[in-house]
Each structure stands twice: as structure tokens, then as C-alpha cells.
Amino acid sequence: MRTLACADCHMPYVREGGVKYSSHKVGSPLEDIQNTCLTCHRESEEEFKQIVKRKLERKNELARAAAAALAKAHFEAAKAWELGATAEEMAPALLDIRHGQWRWDFGVASHGGFFHAPEETLRILATAIHKGQSARIKLRTVLARHGAADYEAPGFSSKEEAQALIGLPMDKLVAEKMQFLV
Ligand code: HEC
Ligand code: HEC
Structure with missing residues (x-):
């Protein structure tokens, strides 16, 4: 072929x-x-759209799981810093977060990425989840050492809720960006 x-x-x-x-x-x-697409793919337009939609949903599910794990790891890291964790204690977890964040970004930032390399995109998102969870396990130990073994990151179910929790001034940032674009 x-x-x-x-x-x-x-x-x-x-x-x-x-x-x-x-x-x-x-x-x-x-x-x-x-x-x-339908020059090679032989389904009807409607069927093919459904296939593509289903495949995208799988990718989005992994992308959401990666974002959730990484966001929780960020909250847990912030708590550990707040309780006086040292840079040395934090380093291994922070490296995992960085690795996970890059992979997540690489997996979602390019719109065509999933169509250009579906399996590779899914693999990268799976490793982003793995890195995020790995950071969380390491942070659990750090938190326990600082008397917060049962710390629980605040719950959120959307990007907007997570942004509000960390006090990100989205309206202001968007306004600044619009100004920049002018
Ligand atoms: C020149 C022929 C050709 C064109 C044009 C084409 N495809 Fe494909 N596509 C293939 C072949 C052959 C395969 C199966 C082999 C493979 O997976 O590498 C495939 C596989 C796929 C798969 C399954 C891959 C996976 O692993 O999930 C998806 C999804 C897909 N194509 C979407 C599209 C979309 C969307 C378009 C239009 C934007 C498109 N294709 C255009 C030939 C084509
Ligand atoms: C199987 C069909 C297919 C082939 C082959 C393909 N692309 Fe794409 N590409 C897509 C689809 C589908 C999108 C847009 C997805 C969307 O709209 O979300 C896209 C998007 C893009 C984008 C926009 C990315 C963005 O972030 O907006 C670029 C750039 C691109 N492709 C470049 C290429 C280049 C260069 C090649 C050859 C090396 C290539 N594409 C081959 C299907 C394909």
C-alpha cells in the first residue's frame, strides 16, 4: 500500500x-x-461521519483523563509547597508533571494530529495519563511526610471550574489577548 x-x-x-x-x-x-475522505473510504457520508466521531470521542476521553490527572497533580503539588516541601523533595514529581504536560499538549494542540497519526496520538495521551498518575503517587508520599496524607484536591468537572479554583482571571486574559491582536 x-x-x-x-x-x-x-x-x-x-x-x-x-x-x-x-x-x-x-x-x-x-x-x-x-x-x-470518501475517495478511498467506501462508507456513505453519514456512516463515515459517525466512524470519525466515535474515534474522536475515544481520543477526547483519553485527553480529558490526562488533563484531569495533571490538574489534580498540580493542586497536590501546590499543597505540598504550601506545607513546606523542599525543592529536592518535589523534584521527581515535578519532572513527571512536566513530562505529562508536554505529552498532553503534544496530543491535543495540533488539530490534525489525530488524523495524521491516530495510534501515536492515543499512545502519547496514554503516557500523559501515566505520568500524571505517577506524579500523584509521588506527591502522596510528600504530602504524608508533611502531615497531609488525606489531602484531597478540590473537585472540578470542567476547565472553567478548574480555572476559577486557581483564581485565573480568564476575562482579563482574554481581553488582553484581544488587545494584543488588534
Ligand atoms: C488515499 C486514500 C485515503 C484517503 C484520501 C483517506 N484515507 Fe483514511 N485510510 C486509508 C487507508 C488505506 C486506511 C487503513 C490503513 C491504515 O490504517 O493505515 C485508512 C484509515 C483511516 C482511519 C483509521 C485509522 C485508525 O487507526 O484509527 C481513519 C479514522 C481514517 N482513515 C480517516 C480518514 C479521514 C478523516 C480522511 C479524510 C480527511 C481520510 N481518512 C482520507 C486511506 C485513505
Ligand atoms: C488522512 C487525511 C490526511 C492526510 C493524509 C494529511 N492530513 Fe493534515 N489534516 C487532516 C485533517 C482531517 C485535519 C483537520 C482536523 C480538524 O479539522 O480538526 C488536518 C489538519 C492539518 C493541519 C492543521 C493543524 C492545526 O493545528 O490546525 C496541518 C498543518 C496539516 N494537516 C498538515 C498536513 C501535512 C503537512 C500532511 C502531509 C505530511 C498532512 N496534513 C496529511 C487530514 C489529513
Whole structure:
């Protein structure tokens, strides 16, 4: 099997008035499934959309689990600092958080990433969860040493709730960004 070329998805052939040419319209290939994906994939447009949706849901589930583990680890690290943990005590957990955070970011920041390399994206997100949990186990020991073995990170069920918990001034930051863009 030949490998897919970028143009297979990003510059599909389109027909106009009997003329076949390669589209240079830059946009998401998902907006034109008929010409970009269904040239090779043989399902109906509706079926194919459902398949893609299901696959994306799996990726999003892993991405959410990674974000949740890393966010909890951040809260636990903050508590440990607050209780007087030393940089030396914190170093191994912080390294895990950093590793997990990079992997999570790499897995979600590029919109096309999942379509370009589905299995690799899932693998990276799984390792992000692993690193986040590994940090949490290490932080548990640090917290116990500082008399907070039963510390529980505050609950949150969305990015907005987590932002509010750490007092991130989102409105102000968005306003500043809009100013920057002008
Ligand atoms: C199997 C089809 C497919 C192939 C082959 C493919 N892409 Fe993509 N690419 C996509 C899809 C689908 C998206 C957008 C997903 C979305 O809209 O969320 C995308 C998005 C992108 C983006 C935008 C990323 C972003 O963060 O917004 C870039 C850049 C890109 N592709 C470059 C490439 C390059 C370079 C190649 C060849 C090396 C390539 N693509 C091959 C399907 C493909
Ligand atoms: C040039 C032919 C071709 C085009 C165009 C194409 N695909 Fe594919 N796609 C394949 C082949 C062949 C496979 C199975 C082999 C593989 O997994 O590497 C596949 C596999 C897939 C898979 C399953 C991979 C997995 O491991 O989960 C998804 C999802 C997918 N394609 C989505 C898309 C989307 C979305 C587009 C349009 C943006 C697209 N493809 C365009 C040939 C194509």
C-alpha cells in the first residue's frame, strides 16, 4: 500500500464544469469529506461521519483523563509547597508533571494530529495519563511526610471550574489577548 500524501486529504481533486483539478482551498479536510475522505473510504457520508466521531470521542476521553490527572497533580503539588516541601523533595514529581504536560499538549494542540497519526496520538495521551498518575503517587508520599496524607484536591468537572479554583482571571486574559491582536 502506498503511504498517504498530504495532498490526498488537503488538496483533493474536484470537478467543475467537466474539468478535474486539484483544490487549493485551504481548510479542514473534514469540511469536504465527499472529496477528501470518501475517495478511498467506501462508507456513505453519514456512516463515515459517525466512524470519525466515535474515534474522536475515544481520543477526547483519553485527553480529558490526562488533563484531569495533571490538574489534580498540580493542586497536590501546590499543597505540598504550601506545607513546606523542599525543592529536592518535589523534584521527581515535578519532572513527571512536566513530562505529562508536554505529552498532553503534544496530543491535543495540533488539530490534525489525530488524523495524521491516530495510534501515536492515543499512545502519547496514554503516557500523559501515566505520568500524571505517577506524579500523584509521588506527591502522596510528600504530602504524608508533611502531615497531609488525606489531602484531597478540590473537585472540578470542567476547565472553567478548574480555572476559577486557581483564581485565573480568564476575562482579563482574554481581553488582553484581544488587545494584543488588534
Ligand atoms: C488522512 C487525511 C490526511 C492526510 C493524509 C494529511 N492530513 Fe493534515 N489534516 C487532516 C485533517 C482531517 C485535519 C483537520 C482536523 C480538524 O479539522 O480538526 C488536518 C489538519 C492539518 C493541519 C492543521 C493543524 C492545526 O493545528 O490546525 C496541518 C498543518 C496539516 N494537516 C498538515 C498536513 C501535512 C503537512 C500532511 C502531509 C505530511 C498532512 N496534513 C496529511 C487530514 C489529513
Ligand atoms: C488515499 C486514500 C485515503 C484517503 C484520501 C483517506 N484515507 Fe483514511 N485510510 C486509508 C487507508 C488505506 C486506511 C487503513 C490503513 C491504515 O490504517 O493505515 C485508512 C484509515 C483511516 C482511519 C483509521 C485509522 C485508525 O487507526 O484509527 C481513519 C479514522 C481514517 N482513515 C480517516 C480518514 C479521514 C478523516 C480522511 C479524510 C480527511 C481520510 N481518512 C482520507 C486511506 C485513505
